[in-house]
Amino acid sequence: MLKTILSISGKPGLYKLISQSKNMIIVESLIDGKRIPSHSHDKVVALSDIAMFTDAGEVPLHEVLAQMCAKENGQKAPIDPKETPDKLRAYFGEVLPTFDRERVYPTDIKKLIVWYNLLIQNGITDFSVKEESEPAK
Numbered sequence: 001m002l003k004t005i006l007s008i009s010g011k012p013g014l015y016k017l018i019s020q021s022k023n024m025i026i027v028e029s030l031i032d033g034k035r036i037p038s039h040s041h042d043k044v045v046a047l048s049d050i051a052m053f054t055d056a057g058e059v060p061l062h063e064v065l066a067q068m069c070a071k072e073n074g075q076k077a078p079i080d081p082k083e084t085p086d087k088l089r090a091y092f093g094e095v096l097p098t099f100d101r102e103r104v105y106p107t108d109i110k111k112l113i114v115w116y117n118l119l120i121q122n123g124i125t126d127f128s129v130k131e132e133s134e135p136a137k
Contacts, residue, residue, distance in 0.1 A: 001126045002047040002062050005030075005119070009043035014118055030122050047115070052108070053100035061112075065127040068095050068116050074125055076117045081110040088113075 004017040006027060015027035015038070024039045038044055047065075051058035068077065071094065079091045085106035092099055092109045119125070 001124060001128070002065075005047045005124070006038075007045050007047065007050075007115075008038055009045075011042075014047070014115055030118050052096065052112075053103040054096065054098040055100055056098060059096065062127045064096055064112065065116055065119070068112075069120075069125055069127060071095055072120075074120070076120050077113050079113060081113045 006015045006017055008015055008027070013029055013031040015029055017025060018028050018035060019026040024037045025044070026035055027038050028035045047061055050061040052061060052064050072078070077091075079087065081088075083091075088106045088109040089101065092104070092112070119127075
């Protein structure tokens, strides 16, 4: 599911991939449901391609989101993304105890909380990354 959920640099929130062509894609905002084009010059990243730094390497974002979902029992995160950096780090330490405290910034944690709450609000709780199977020929 996370392969079709996108982050577009310079635009708030998350977007669902609707359609694509050679030079642009059509996306739908998870905030307000409006459909807009995203052109080839926009920096677009699928959530399945993002990872968080830990002391032992990187953990894919889908695993972090699944851990948040398990911690919060499928509900929105109770912490306000505008909390102090220390409170954000303390909360994220409960979700991912081994996160790299030097390379994961409070802004990254804020963005993760906003994204998680937006996904939960839109009924997206399947954070697995499934490989698309090839159609039979």
